[in-house]
Amino acid sequence: MSINVQPPSGMRDFLPQEVKKRRYILNIIKDAYEKYGYLPIETPALERLEVIYGKTGAETDKLIFEILKRGEKLEDAIKNSEQLSEYGLRFDLTVPLARFYANNIGNLPGLFKRYQIGPVWRAERAQKGRYREFYQCDIDVIGSDSPFNEVEIILATMDAFYALGFEDFVININDRRILFQILKSLDIYLRDEVLISIDKLDKIGKKEVLKQLIEIIGEDKANKIMIVFDSVAKAKGSIDRINILENAITNLSGSDEVYDSTPYDQLRLIIDTIDAVGEKKNIIFNPYMVRGMTYYTGPIFEITIQDVSFSLAGGGRYDELIGVYNKYDVPACGISIGFERIYYLMCERAMFPKDIEKNEVFMTVFTKELMTDCLKIAKDLRGEGFNVFVYPDFNDKIGRQITSALKNNFKIALFYGEDEKKKNCISVKNLDLNKQDTIAMDLLVDYIKTQLKV
Amino acid sequence: MSINVQPPSGMRDFLPQEVKKRRYILNIIKDAYEKYGYLPIETPALERLEVIYGKTGAETDKLIFEILKRGEKLEDAIKNSEQLSEYGLRFDLTVPLARFYANNIGNLPGLFKRYQIGPVWRAERAQKGRYREFYQCDIDVIGSDSPFNEVEIILATMDAFYALGFEDFVININDRRILFQILKSLDIYLRDEVLISIDKLDKIGKKEVLKQLIEIIGEDKANKIMIVFDSVAKAKGSIDRINILENAITNLSGSDEVYDSTPYDQLRLIIDTIDAVGEKKNIIFNPYMVRGMTYYTGPIFEITIQDVSFSLAGGGRYDELIGVYNKYDVPACGISIGFERIYYLMCERAMFPKDIEKNEVFMTVFTKELMTDCLKIAKDLRGEGFNVFVYPDFNDKIGRQITSALKNNFKIALFYGEDEKKKNCISVKNLDLNKQDTIAMDLLVDYIKTQLKV
Numbered sequence: 001m002s003i004n005v006q007p008p009s010g011m012r013d014f015l016p017q018e019v020k021k022r023r024y025i026l027n028i029i030k031d032a033y034e035k036y037g038y039l040p041i042e043t044p045a046l047e048r049l050e051v052i053y054g055k056t057g058a059e060t061d062k063l064i065f066e067i068l069k070r071g072e073k074l075e076d077a078i079k080n081s082e083q084l085s086e087y088g089l090r091f092d093l094t095v096p097l098a099r100f101y102a103n104n105i106g107n108l109p110g111l112f113k114r115y116q117i118g119p120v121w122r123a124e125r126a127q128k129g130r131y132r133e134f135y136q137c138d139i140d141v142i143g144s145d146s147p148f149n150e151v152e153i154i155l156a157t158m159d160a161f162y163a164l165g166f167e168d169f170v171i172n173i174n175d176r177r178i179l180f181q182i183l184k185s186l187d188i189y190l191r192d193e194v195l196i197s198i199d200k201l202d203k204i205g206k207k208e209v210l211k212q213l214i215e216i217i218g219e220d221k222a223n224k225i226m227i228v229f230d231s232v233a234k235a236k237g238s239i240d241r242i243n244i245l246e247n248a249i250t251n252l253s254g255s256d257e258v259y260d261s262t263p264y265d266q267l268r269l270i271i272d273t274i275d276a277v278g279e280k281k282n283i284i285f286n287p288y289m290v291r292g293m294t295y296y297t298g299p300i301f302e303i304t305i306q307d308v309s310f311s312l313a314g315g316g317r318y319d320e321l322i323g324v325y326n327k328y329d330v331p332a333c334g335i336s337i338g339f340e341r342i343y344y345l346m347c348e349r350a351m352f353p354k355d356i357e358k359n360e361v362f363m364t365v366f367t368k369e370l371m372t373d374c375l376k377i378a379k380d381l382r383g384e385g386f387n388v389f390v391y392p393d394f395n396d397k398i399g400r401q402i403t404s405a406l407k408n409n410f411k412i413a414l415f416y417g418e419d420e421k422k423k424n425c426i427s428v429k430n431l432d433l434n435k436q437d438t439i440a441m442d443l444l445v446d447y448i449k450t451q452l453k454v
Numbered sequence: 455m456s457i458n459v460q461p462p463s464g465m466r467d468f469l470p471q472e473v474k475k476r477r478y479i480l481n482i483i484k485d486a487y488e489k490y491g492y493l494p495i496e497t498p499a500l501e502r503l504e505v506i507y508g509k510t511g512a513e514t515d516k517l518i519f520e521i522l523k524r525g526e527k528l529e530d531a532i533k534n535s536e537q538l539s540e541y542g543l544r545f546d547l548t549v550p551l552a553r554f555y556a557n558n559i560g561n562l563p564g565l566f567k568r569y570q571i572g573p574v575w576r577a578e579r580a581q582k583g584r585y586r587e588f589y590q591c592d593i594d595v596i597g598s599d600s601p602f603n604e605v606e607i608i609l610a611t612m613d614a615f616y617a618l619g620f621e622d623f624v625i626n627i628n629d630r631r632i633l634f635q636i637l638k639s640l641d642i643y644l645r646d647e648v649l650i651s652i653d654k655l656d657k658i659g660k661k662e663v664l665k666q667l668i669e670i671i672g673e674d675k676a677n678k679i680m681i682v683f684d685s686v687a688k689a690k691g692s693i694d695r696i697n698i699l700e701n702a703i704t705n706l707s708g709s710d711e712v713y714d715s716t717p718y719d720q721l722r723l724i725i726d727t728i729d730a731v732g733e734k735k736n737i738i739f740n741p742y743m744v745r746g747m748t749y750y751t752g753p754i755f756e757i758t759i760q761d762v763s764f765s766l767a768g769g770g771r772y773d774e775l776i777g778v779y780n781k782y783d784v785p786a787c788g789i790s791i792g793f794e795r796i797y798y799l800m801c802e803r804a805m806f807p808k809d810i811e812k813n814e815v816f817m818t819v820f821t822k823e824l825m826t827d828c829l830k831i832a833k834d835l836r837g838e839g840f841n842v843f844v845y846p847d848f849n850d851k852i853g854r855q856i857t858s859a860l861k862n863n864f865k866i867a868l869f870y871g872e873d874e875k876k877k878n879c880i881s882v883k884n885l886d887l888n889k890q891d892t893i894a895m896d897l898l899v900d901y902i903k904t905q906l907k908v
Contacts (some may be wrong), residue, residue, distance in 0.1 A: 003508050005779050007498045008541050013554050015561060016493035016568070023494075035836040037843025039470035039813065039862065040477075044461045045499060045543075045573065046519075054457050065500075067541050070577055085522050086539065087462050089499075100467050102459040107469060109861030113843060114470070115688035119499065123524055133498050146846035148825055155829075159836075232733040237673040276831045302581025325459050357873050359493065371602055375609075375731045382489040387569060397813075407563030408493065 010124070010132030016408060017357035021345055024356060025164060026117060028339060029137045032160035035153055038115040038139045044089045045392070054279065054324045055198060065089040065132075089121035092323070094295075094334065098115045098184075101142050102325035111143040117339075129344055131311070140323060140334030147266040150317070151273045151300050153335045157303065157313055164306065165351045169312065170186070172286040173238075173270065173301045176316070177265035178236040178245065179315060181291065185259075186221045187250040192294075196223075201229065218341040224252065229287060238271050238285035245287055253267040264297065272317075295321045301335065308345065313337040353433040358432075360387040361448060362410035364401045366417040368394045374416055377426070384445050406431060412451055430454060464578070464586030471811035471863060478798055479618060480571060480809060483591045483791060486614035490592045490606055492569040497550040500541045505553045506605050508778045517576040519543040519586075543587035547592040548749075548775070548788065555596050556779035565597040571793075583764070583798055590642075594788030596776060601720040604771070605727045607789045611757065611767055612732060618796065619805045620759065624741040626753045627692075627724065629717035632699065633744065634680060639706040639713075640675045646748075653744035655683065658812045678706065681692070681750065683741060692725050692739035699741055720753065755789065762799065767791040776798070786799075809865070810888075814841040815902060818855045818866035820871040822848045828870055831880070831898075838899050860885060867907055884908060 007013055014022065034040075052064055064158060068083035069077050077084050090096050093116045101108065117137045124130060141149040160237060161169050179198065182399055183191055197212040206226065213222035229322055231248040235241040235315045247265045274283050291300045291314060300316030315335030323329035346352060361381060365374050378388040389410060398415070405413050415427035426444055429436040430451050439447050461467055468476065487493075487750060506518055517638065520539035524533050533539050544550050547570045554563065569595055570593045578584055593610060595603040608625055615623050651666040652675055660680065667676035685702040689695035700718045721739060728737050745754045745768060754770030770791030777783035815835060819828050825848055832842040842863060845855045852869070859867050869881035883890040884905045893901050 003504050003553075003779055004502055005505070006501060007557070007842055008500045011498035011500060013498075013557060014496040014559055016495060018494055019494040022496075037813065037816070037841055037862075037864075040473040042463035042468040042473050043468060043477075044467075045575070046462045046465060046587070047463060048458055051456050051459070055761040062524075065541075066522040066524075067543075068522045070516075087519075089521075089666075099459050103461070104469060105680075109858050111845070111847070111858045112862070120501070135501070141846070144846045146848065148829075148844070148846040148848070151829070151844070152844060163897060226719075252605050260777050272831065273826055277825050277833060278697070325457055359491065362491070372730050373726055375602075375605070375727065379609075387488050388489055390602070390606060391565070392595070392603070393565070393599045394600065404563050404565045408491075408566070410491075 001435050005099070008132070010130075012133070015361075021347065021352055022354055023341075024352060025339065025343055025346065026135070026137070029091065029160045029339070030115070030117060030164045032156055032163060033137075033139050034113040035159065036113075036139075036156040038156070041097075041116055042118070042302045043090070043093075043100050043116070045089055045121075047096060047099065049083070051325070052088050052091065052095060053102065054095070054099075056363065063091050063124060065121050065123050091122050093118065093136050093336065094293075094318070094360070096139070096255060097138070097140055097142075097334075098322045098325050101322055101330070105326070108453065109143075111141070113139070113141045115139045117177035122410075123193075126444060129341070131340060133403070135339035136338050137337040138334055139236065140332060142332040143330055147269050147299070148273070150266075150270050150301070151277075153315065153333065154270070154274055154283065154301060155278060157335055157337065158274075158282075160337065161303070161312075164331045164346065169282060169303050169305050170304050171274075171283040171301055172289050173283060173299060174286050174289040175267055175299045176290075176296050177263040177298055178249070179399065181249055181258050181260070181263075184195050184250065184253070184352070186217075186224060188217055188221060190216060197292045197446055198288055199448050201288040203315060228252065228404070232287055238283065239268055241285045241287065242271075243269050251289045291316060293318075294343075299333070299338070305345070310341055311338070312341050312345075343419075344450060355452075359389070359402050359409050360452060361412045361414060362405035362408065362431075363388055363390045363400075363414045363416070364398055364413075365391050365394045370394075370416060370418070370421065373421065377414070377416060377441075381445070402431075412448060462586070466585065470813075474810055475801065475806055476793075478794065478806060479797055479800065480589070480591070482617045483614045483793070484569070484571060484644050485577075485727070486610055487569040487593050489590075489613065490567075490593070490610040491509075492567045492610070495551075495554060495568045495570055496572070497544070497547075497554050497570070499543055499551060499575075501544050501553065503537070503540055503542050506542050506549060508549065508553075516546050517578060519577050521644060521833065522665050525671050545576050546574050546593070547572065547790065549592050549595075551592070551594055551788075552776050552779050552786075553774055555784070558879070559780070562749070563597075565595070567593070567595045569593045574656040583795070585794060585878065589793035591793050592788055596786045597784055597872050599773065602642070602727070603731075603787050604720075604724050604755070605731075607769065607787065608724070608728055608737065608755060609732060611789055611791065612728075613795060615757070615766075623736060623757050623759050625728075625737040625755055626743050627721065627753060629721055629742040629753045630702070630744075630750050631752055632741065634659050635703055635714070635717075636706070638678060639703065640671075640678060641702060642671055642675060643899065649744045650735075652683075652742055655742040656740070660684075664886050674723055682706065686741055692737065693722055694838070695739045695741065696721050696725075712841035713740075713784045715876040717752065724753065732878070745770060747772075753787070765792070766795055768800075804847060809864055810812070812865045813843070813863050814906060815843070815866045815868060816855075816859035816862065816885075817842055817868045817870070818852055818859075819848045820852070820869075823872060824872070824875065827875065831868070831870060835899070836900070840902060866902060 006037040067087040119133055120136050121133050173395045193216050197209050201209050228248045231244050232241045235244045242264055250259050275281050295318040296316040297319045298317035302311045303313040317333035319331045362373055365380055378390050381388045420426050424441050427438045539889050552647050573587050574590050647670050651663050655663050678832050682702045686695045686699050689698045704713050749772040750770040751773045752771035756765045757767040773785045775799035817828055817832050832844050835842045863890040867883045874880050878895050881892045
């Protein structure tokens with residue numbers, strides 16, 4: 001017998017203690033989203049390939065797990081050298097949302113705030129901290145172009161982060177339209193290459209980026225771009241940075257017909273409102289940020305933590321994605337929390353409540369004859385809200401049963417033998433403290449409550 | 455643009471109201487399981503095909519969604535006419551559990567009670583009430599052969615059903631070993647065919663089954679089987695039925711070396727204990743029940759409801775499945791609740807709490823200038839535990855905003871204009887009752903609490 005019993009590469013089994021910690025995080029995120037009026041939806045794990053490939057283009061092509069056709073369809077496909085698959089596993093929750101909105105438009109309000117939490121699958125090379133099956137937690141608003149949507153999306157996410165215990169995070173915000181204005185002002189059309197370079201400004205430094213830009217667009221335009229970004233360096237605070245950048249861009253040659261104040265006004269409004277409503281000023285304007293997904297059309301944001309190399313959440317406005325699936329464009333924006341990275345960080349920083357991995361009451365059993373009594377006691381305790389594990393193997397020695405209680409991570413063990421039955425009492429052991437008491441049966445509930453808190 | 459925006463065949467999108475009802479059920483089942491000390495685990499959606507095909511054999515072969523190999527692996531597979539896939543989507547939660555146990559045995563207690571709730575995928579022909587992606591809710595105990603495991607598995611499931619509001623369900627119980635004893639006593643080796651016929655006794659009737667059995671095993675043996683089952687007809691109650699059947703089987707020719715009292719004793723113990731601990735006597739011995747999965751080795755059970763053609767849950771003991779993945783056999787048993795059928799029935803019977811589809815507070819907005827105030831009010835309400843939707847499009851007329859509130863299923867709308875601001879009050883409308891009041895700001899929390907209960 002030599003079946004490989006490990007999960008598929010890049011995927012994971014979770015033990016009970018791990019599931020508890022994961023659920024703790026998921027519940028906090030879910031609560032924060034629900035407090036803001038985002039409503040839950042669910043979509044299938046599988047999508048038609050035409051849906052998956054609808055807009056996302058080359059950057060995700062290679063990441064899709066495709067489902068093999070079956071039966072006659074497969075035979076035909078092989079015979080005729082056609083596609084071997086028609087469905088794929090979803091690689092994010094944004095494309096399914098756009099498809100969902102188009103499919104259910106008759107039953108949905110024009111302005112729709114939804115959240116979705118669930119696994120997505122990407123056939124990436126598995127490596128430390130990068131998985132092929134992982135959870136995302138998304139909120140999105142469809143049907144409104146108001147920048148107050150961005151405000152609430154950011155506030156809701158901040159609330160989730162605070163509730164999880166993070167204080168040291170920063171929200172980076174930019175607007176794709178500002179980047180587009182810079183490029184347009186300089187008659188640059190090779191947008192993607194130039195944007196990829198600009199995105200590296202705070203990673204590989206000015207000198208290296210300038211070198212790259214010169215290669216792509218020549219010295220003159222490269223220098224002009226650097227002057228624009230240089231101007232921001234002197235600024236104090238985000239609003240000042242936006243003002244200076246706006247000014248620098250209006251001064252770019254030939255920029256008059258390109259310049260539009262909307263993105264600057266919206267960024268100022270978003271930042272000012274968050275500062276007015278939120279409790280901490282941790283939102284900063286980052287003019288270099290581009291973000292990968294090609295579908296963003298306006299404000300973009302990313303949540304980062306000092307000394308952590310990956311971002312914990314990211315999103316933005318994508319006013320042209322719904323139109324790919326729908327008859328016409330519908331404005332939309334959203335954010336996606338990278339759940340696995342938060343889980344990783346919280347484990348590393350030990351940010352979970354005490355006893356989160358512990359289970360409650362473990363009932364040992366002395367004889368087959370006492371089993372029904374034990375089950376009745378367990379039933380009463382369950383009625384009081386406790387989780388109770390009854391040990392089923394009445395012939396096993398108590399030592400072995402307690403080993404099982406410890407391995408199953410229980411905090412309290414009960415002992416009910418003939419002696420206890422005669423005296424209508426029960427023995428209770430706090431397994432953490434290795435401390436045992438015998439108490440009257442009618443005091444059991446209160447006693448357990450106290451012990452669970454110790 | 456002609457992308458098909460429907461979900462894949464046999465799979466579903468769920469609107470917020472549907473998600474709420476589904477979660478309501480899932481939470482009740484989860485709570486019942488946790489009360490019994492079953493601990494949560496999670497496994498990937500994908501499994502290696504060698505794991506999926508390890509034990510389940512022909513009956514599931516055709517149901518597996520397989521994942522197409524990628525890149526070079528796929529090219530090689532096509533070139534060499536090898537298998538085009540190495541992974542498949544899980545079709546149940548029992549096979550993954552067996553694999554999980556073998557993989558994590560070093561970190562698991564020998565006696566392990568776990569639950570798992572999640573989607574599974576089967577490439578069945580889609581039809582009414584049968585889906586290709588659906589949820590299962592499983593509990594299992596690994597590492598114990600005590601029949602008290604069956605007792606607790608059944609009690610936990612009964613608790614879940616009661617908590618959901620079902621009263622009219624019946625637990626059918628049988629033991630595969632009894633069926634095997636009958637067959638062995640008559641030297642019948644074509645087990646599967648005969649069992650499939652017996653399984654139909656309470657569906658297509660005695661006469662038809664006898665006809666089928668005669669074809670398979672001849673008149674003599676067919677008649678002997680019918681006599682055994684006929685004997686049970688006169689019995690009163692489950693225990694009486696078990697006693698009579700046991701007696702009839704000991705009387706079968708050549709049965710002395712085959713007869714073993716264990717399954718009868720265990721069934722009596724299971725039924726007696728459930729009757730002693732549980733509140734209702736709705737467990738019945740059904741000697742015809744076989745159940746499909748080939749891996750069952752002992753007691754089997756199925757939960758049914760009168761006038762409903764499908765079973766709502768089913769399970770049994772499978773002492774030889776873990777051994778397929780592990781170095782040696784480990785006893786195990788479990789039950790699987792068919793969540794989709796319960797969801798279907800509860801929708802049909804309107805068994806959900808009043809207002810389950812409703813959302814809480816919808817905040818309308820009069821002007822851009824008042825937006826920050828509105829966000830602050832929303833923030834305070836969220837701090838009090840309410841879910842608050844703030845309408846982001848400050849230029850929209852209030853009528854349009856209220857339409858959005860109704861379409862989004864909100865129960866309460868708030869109005870905060872210049873007038874309200876001056877007087878430090880706020881207008882509150884109960885959208886269900888179409889009733890509006892203006893109240894002092896510091897009474898808002900209590901007022902909303904009252905309205906949400908109306």
